[in-house]
Amino acid sequence: MKISELSRQSGIPLPTLKFYLREGLLPPGTLTQPNQADYSESHLRRAELIRALREVAGLSIAKIRAVVDALEQGEATYEVMGQAVDALGGEAVSAFTLAQAQAATDIDTLLTELGLPIRDESLARHQIIAAFATVRTLLFPDVAAEFLMPYYLAAEKLARLEKAATPGLFELPPEQALEKAMLGLALFEPILVAFRRLAHERIVLEVLAPEASPPARR
Amino acid sequence: MKISELSRQSGIPLPTLKFYLREGLLPPGTLTQPNQADYSESHLRRAELIRALREVAGLSIAKIRAVVDALEQGEATYEVMGQAVDALGGEAVSAFTLAQAQAATDIDTLLTELGLPIRDESLARHQIIAAFATVRTLLFPDVAAEFLMPYYLAAEKLARLEKAATPGLFELPPEQALEKAMLGLALFEPILVAFRRLAHERIVLEVLAPEASPPARR
DNA sequence: AGATAGTGGACAGTGACACTATCCGATAGT
DNA sequence: ACTATCGGATAGTGTCACTGTCCACTATCT
Numbered sequence: 013m014k015i016s017e018l019s020r021q022s023g024i025p026l027p028t029l030k031f032y033l034r035e036g037l038l039p040p041g042t043l044t045q046p047n048q049a050d051y052s053e054s055h056l057r058r059a060e061l062i063r064a065l066r067e068v069a070g071l072s073i074a075k076i077r078a079v080v081d082a083l084e085q086g087e088a089t090y091e092v093m094g095q096a097v098d099a100l101g102g103e104a105v106s107a108f109t110l111a112q113a114q115a116a117t118d119i120d121t122l123l124t125e126l127g128l129p130i131r132d133e134s135l136a137r138h139q140i141i142a143a144f145a146t147v148r149t150l151l152f153p154d155v156a157a158e159f160l161m162p163y164y165l166a167a168e169k170l171a172r173l174e175k176a177a178t179p180g181l182f183e184l185p186p187e188q189a190l191e192k193a194m195l196g197l198a199l200f201e202p203i204l205v206a207f208r209r210l211a212h213e214r215i216v217l218e219v220l221a222p223e224a225s226p227p228a229r230r
Numbered sequence: 231m232k233i234s235e236l237s238r239q240s241g242i243p244l245p246t247l248k249f250y251l252r253e254g255l256l257p258p259g260t261l262t263q264p265n266q267a268d269y270s271e272s273h274l275r276r277a278e279l280i281r282a283l284r285e286v287a288g289l290s291i292a293k294i295r296a297v298v299d300a301l302e303q304g305e306a307t308y309e310v311m312g313q314a315v316d317a318l319g320g321e322a323v324s325a326f327t328l329a330q331a332q333a334a335t336d337i338d339t340l341l342t343e344l345g346l347p348i349r350d351e352s353l354a355r356h357q358i359i360a361a362f363a364t365v366r367t368l369l370f371p372d373v374a375a376e377f378l379m380p381y382y383l384a385a386e387k388l389a390r391l392e393k394a395a396t397p398g399l400f401e402l403p404p405e406q407a408l409e410k411a412m413l414g415l416a417l418f419e420p421i422l423v424a425f426r427r428l429a430h431e432r433i434v435l436e437v438l439a440p441e442a443s444p445p446a447r448r
Numbered sequence: 449a450g451a452t453a454g455t456g457g458a459c460a461g462t463g464a465c466a467c468t469a470t471c472c473g474a475t476a477g478t
Numbered sequence: 479a480c481t482a483t484c485g486g487a488t489a490g491t492g493t494c495a496c497t498g499t500c501c502a503c504t505a506t507c508t
Contacts (some may be wrong), residue, residue: 016454027497030456035495047456047503060368066495068364070320073495093434097427128432136424143420146286150278151413152396159395166391167425170384171433177377178370182437195369197430201423202320202361206354207385208422209315212415214346215389216311219400234483245468248486253466258485265474265485284466291466455504461497468491475484 013051015041022059029059035073037062037080061191069198075099083190096194100201101135105142115145118157122164174200233259236269240277247277253291255280255298279409287416293317301408314412318419319353323360333363336375340382392418 019026032038038058041049058080065071065079082095108116119140120130131137147155174196175181181192237244250256256276259267276298283289283297300313326334337358338348349355365373392414393399399410 014455025497028495031496034457041456043456045455045504048505049456064364064368068361090431090434090438093431097431100427101424123428126428126432128428136427139420139424143286143417143424146282147414147417147421150282151410151417152399155395159391163388163391163395163421164425164429166384166388167422168429168432169387170381171426171429173377173381173384175433177373177381181370192369193434196365197427199361199365199369201426202357203365203381204385204426205419205423206319206357206361207382208389208419209318209354209415210341210344210346211382211386211389213308213311213315214344214386215393216308216411220308232484243468246466249467252486261485263475263484266476267485449508451506451508453504453506456502458500460499463494463496465493466491468489470487470489472485472487475482477482478480 013056015049015051018051018055018059021056022063024059024063032059032062035077037073037076039084057188057191061195064195065198069100069201071100071198079194083187083194092190093193096197098133098135100198101139103138104133104135105138108141109145111145111149112141115141115148118160119144121157122160125161126164170204231269231274233267233269236273236277239274240281242277242281250277250280253295255291255294257302275409279413282413283416287318287419289318289416297412301405301412310408311411314415316351316353318416320357320360322351322353322356326359327363329363329367330359333359333366336378337362339375340378343379344382388418388422 013021015029016026018024019029022029024032029038033040038055041051041055043049062076062080065076066073071079076099078099079096082092082099105112119137123130123137144155144160178192178196181189181196183189184192231239233247234244236242237247240247242250247256251258256273259269259273261267280294280298283294284291289297294317296317297314300310300317323330337355341348341355362373362378396410396414399407399414401407402410
């Protein structure tokens with residue numbers, strides 16, 4: 013398949029495909045002539061993966077590159093997941109404030125109880141620390157560390173529901189299994205986030221009008 | 231308090247404060263002289279709110295403006311929440327693909343069962359539709375609509391835990407209550423997202439080494 | 449065989465975004 | 479009096495994710 017065909021099937025503009033090739037998100041096609049290349053089904057799948065990560069999950073090009081690089085090198089599953097989880101994550105915090113140091117202690121205690129490794133470079137950990145510290149300083153100084161464990165467990169429940177919704181994922185050939193695992197990680201996130209917002213809307217509704225049906229919105 | 235003092239207390243660079251003033255995120259101070267203005271505690275709180283929404287929650291200036299505008303006009307709580315939930319959300323989808331139309335039906339059924347209004351402009355709804363449709367087309371064509379309700383309920387569980395962690399929020403003066411509700415909505419999100427990623431890491435660990443302790447990561 | 453559309457590759461240009469920098473004439477503090 | 483700081487306005491910066499244009503060459507149709 014030529015690049016125009018790839019563009020047609022994926023719905024991605026041709027100049028954008030060229031851009032993805034330049035950026036190394038999409039592996040180059042196999043050259044049949046000095047200026048003719050051939051693209052396969054796996055290029056199409058990759059292109060769709062890139063598009064989904066970009067448009068639906070909202071990842072930056074740099075993060076997508078980190079994800080596909082992790083996929084590419086065919087490392088052990090757990091390694092790739094770690095890379096990828098980091099790729100999806102936020103920014104690293106350079107210097108810890110006092111509140112952040114306190115939050116870090118609380119988070120690391122939790123991670124230890126869960127049997128998860130504490131990696132200094134884990135972006136997920138940094139993100140939690142930054143956000144939890146801000147919760148304490150700006151929102152509610154008395155939020156106890158005991159809040160974290162049940163909250164984590166509720167999040168794990170969600171992850172297990174996602175896993176149950178995509179059975180047989182680990183029976184696929186490794187390359188595709190990883191691709192799909194990444195997709196799942198990235199695609200369910202916006203659903204979860206939006207559901208949580210709807211839930212808050214619903215809870216506010218309850219507080220305001222405990223037994224009324226929800227009012228129509230302007 | 232003058233602007234330099236506001237800058238010092240909030241830790242926000244002075245030119246950035248000026249930028250926020252220009253953009254209307256921060257209300258202007260009260261002029262004591264044609265070129266001297268006075269800023270209050272509420273300006274400080276607002277500045278910190280802006281910073282938290284920007285840095286921790288990762289909102290764009292435009293979305294933050296939507297949030298503070300909703301706060302500003304002192305509307306009814308539910309209205310403001312709706313505005314704000316939308317402000318936090320993703321992008322609207324213009325034309326529905328076939329898969330998206332199918333997803334929309336499934337989502338709207340769910341919303342109806344929950345007693346939530348179906349608003350065409352709800353960004354949360356759009357986001358769910360786009361992501362769920364992509365899950366079906368790219369990840370797993372057979373994901374049933376029955377997945378959605380338990381998944382939503384798990385998300386609502388999280389929202390209730392958050393509410394429990396910040397007791398007495400609705401007893402505050404309305405202005406501050408709304409400010410804090412927004413903060414909570416925005417600040418717990420990165421925590422939840424990061425927890426979910428950790429949970430997936432943990433689940434993969436289980437699958438790969440059912441009874442081993444987690445390996446140290448490079 | 450010739451016309452025309454498409455190709456890979458290089459490189460410049462674009463528009464949105466979130467700040468920064470600089471300048472101004474007017475005050476504030478010492 | 480004099481220096482620092484003020485508010486307000488305007489211009490400039492760096493990043494990001496494309497998008498456009500150009501080129502010499504190839505594929506395909508007639």
